[in-house]
Amino acid sequence: MKILVISTSLRNNSNSDILSDEFTKGAMSSGHEVEKISLRGKKINFCIGCDICQTAKRCVLKDDVNEVIQKIHDSDVIAFAIPVYFGGVSGQVQTLFDRTYSLFPWKLKVEQTHKFRGVYLLTTSSDQSTESTDLVIQKVEYWIKHFNGTWVKCSEVAKLAGVVRGLGVHEAGEIRKFPDVLNQAFKMGKAI
Numbered sequence: 001m002k003i004l005v006i007s008t009s010l011r012n013n014s015n016s017d018i019l020s021d022e023f024t025k026g027a028m029s030s031g032h033e034v035e036k037i038s039l040r041g042k043k044i045n046f047c048i049g050c051d052i053c054q055t056a057k058r059c060v061l062k063d064d065v066n067e068v069i070q071k072i073h074d075s076d077v078i079a080f081a082i083p084v085y086f087g088g089v090s091g092q093v094q095t096l097f098d099r100t101y102s103l104f105p106w107k108l109k110v111e112q113t114h115k116f117r118g119v120y121l122l123t124t125s126s127d128q129s130t131e132s133t134d135l136v137i138q139k140v141e142y143w144i145k146h147f148n149g150t151w152v153k154c155s156e157v158a159k160l161a162g163v164v165r166g167l168g169v170h171e172a173g174e175i176r177k178f179p180d181v182l183n184q185a186f187k188m189g190k191a192i
């Protein structure tokens, strides 16, 4: 399968990025075609709500996001690495999700063409409680829901297929002190 791993933290030696590397290694060890990309260094403009994508089926903004959206469109499996920011997702993740609006041309009433069915989440937080990651999970589930016929017809259903939480990690790279969590990420990728 064609697997796209999207690492969203912008910091060096990011905990969630390290988890995404483990996930990538696991998925590759099972023979999948895996591409990992990072939002770090990418030019990401806010969605301006012009709605042109709803009829044009593409975003009119000119930056690095359109290539990411095309990769999401073309992949069988998507994995997001997302740290918790203020209880939820960071601004760049929200913006990426906003920009994927171009994948839902609901005004055209066409069947969706995206391929992905499985979505995986690797999330990290300073807080040690599992609840600290709840809003990130809900956000990703809500995003997936829109690929499942909320706005447009869709023959197949996508779902959140797995989550790994790196809890109680604040400093960059701290996740390396938790080999069991790294292993969970590796195994989740391998099991696809």
Ligand SMILES: Cc1cc2nc3c(=O)[nH]c(=O)nc-3n(C[C@H](O)[C@H](O)[C@H](O)COP(=O)(O)O)c2cc1C
Residues within 6 Å of the ligand: 009, 010, 011, 013, 014, 015, 016, 017, 082, 083, 084, 085, 086, 087, 088, 124, 125, 126, 127, 128, 132, 169, 170, 171, 172, 173
């Ligand atoms: C702006 C900002 C907001 C944050 N908000 C939270 C939060 O609400 N809850 C929490 O547990 N950790 C919070 N953190 C800590 C990060 O989730 C934590 O450091 C995580 O390991 C970062 O992952 P990364 O290294 O992949 O960026 C925040 C960090 C930043 C920079």
